[in-house]
Amino acid sequence: MDTTIHPLSKKLLNTIQEEINFKTKPIGALGVLETIALQIGLIQDTPTPTLSKPTIMVFAGDHGIAKTNKVSPYPQEVTKQMVINFLNGGAAINVFCKQNSINLKIIDAGVNADFEDNSQLINAKIANGTADYSVKKAMSTEEYELAFYKGKKLVQETYNQGCNVLGFGEMGIGNTSSASLLMSFFTNTPIEKCVGRGTGVSDEGLKTKIKTLKEVSNFHESSIVTPKDALISFGGFEIVMMCGAMLEAASLKMTLLIDGFIVTSALLAAHAINSNIIDYCIFCHTSGEQGHKNMLNYLNATPLINLGLRLGEGTGCAIAFPIIKASVNFLNEMATFKSANVSEA
Structure with missing residues (x-):
């Protein structure tokens, strides 16, 4: 009994990853939270994922x-x-x-x-x-x-x-x-x-x-x-x-x-x-x-x-x-260096 499940689309991978990277933190500083944020963004095919009615x-x-x-x-x-x-x-x-x-x-x-x-x-x-x-x-x-x-x-x-x-x-x-x-x-x-x-x-x-x-x-x-x-x-x-x-x-x-x-x-x-x-x-x-x-x-x-x-x-x-x-919230709500006027490395 087959069920169609498509591999995750990677068309927004770079967009979501850049959004994560340019938050006001060193790259990778939120560790696994960043991995989860990227995964859920890819699942939902958006850089602004939501968790609806868990x-x-x-x-x-x-x-x-x-x-x-x-x-x-x-x-x-x-x-x-x-x-x-x-x-x-x-x-x-x-x-x-x-x-x-x-x-x-x-x-x-x-x-x-x-x-x-x-x-x-x-x-x-x-x-x-x-x-x-x-x-x-x-x-x-x-x-x-x-x-x-x-x-x-x-x-x-x-x-x-x-x-x-x-x-x-x-x-x-x-x-x-x-x-x-x-x-x-x-x-x-x-x-x-x-x-x-x-x-x-x-x-x-x-x-x-x-x-x-x-x-x-x-x-x-x-x-x-x-x-x-x-x-x-x-x-x-x-x-x-x-x-x-x-x-x-x-x-x-x-x-x-x-x-x-x-x-x-x-x-x-x-x-x-x-x-x-x-x-x-x-x-x-x-x-x-x-x-x-x-x-x-x-x-x-x-x-x-x-x-x-x-x-x-x-x-x-x-x-x-x-x-x-927390992974989804930081992606959606945390400021970027640009929006917060914080100097990048």
Whole structure:
């Protein structure tokens, strides 16, 4: 399933770079802020970019593998409980979005629970969780196509509401296992170097998790050729939905804010489908999950912050957003040497 994403136009590169260089500062003195300002200017094809209605989408979904108790110390019910916490405004992502005036959308992509009607919850449920991929594929082709489509549709609706900067978050007990398997496939990395402690498994639990995921990888290996195959085999509905959403956001020339390990696993799939997507991504932080640094290295990505976060939910995006906002603000509001009558070097 192809999505058209054009490489960034470079026709205004020199114009934007000169605008940055002639602000009242030494060249390069604002460091990474200058890099971000240039990137967003190129994405929007203007020397005066704006960040309109910043939004973070949190996609929630359950994973059949979690029911085996081999990959997470937390019961699957926690996914439902955390979604309710999001809706009640009690999670970390709620706090940080409120602090930074970011719109927050909570999406039921495939939680193993039924929720009461709530205007704060977007019902995009594919099914009550994926199948246990230790014995069969996580989802059918039809479920994959529907999740991918719903991700794209959600982004189209958000774009039509005036949003041009979109962050991605997730919630789902067991989803670090899916992310590890996807990382192993897309980066050709041994599974033991991809698997981390997730929600905090013990040393013994980590050994069991690695053993389980090695068996899963071997079980599906012969049937996986394409990104779609990998997502069908051991993806989550929330991961597939994010993949479709990311591709659509880039095709609409939105700025994508990439969170941690699970979100980046969805991006690995999106990148395998269309590598131009990277031009539209800002990598917000380095996760404490062991595989994330290797994912970032594979994508030649430099994250903005490293605070040892490993919570998910899009929290890295929300915390990094003021830095991104500062980059656009200095480009638009800071005086040039000429306008301020300041002598240049």
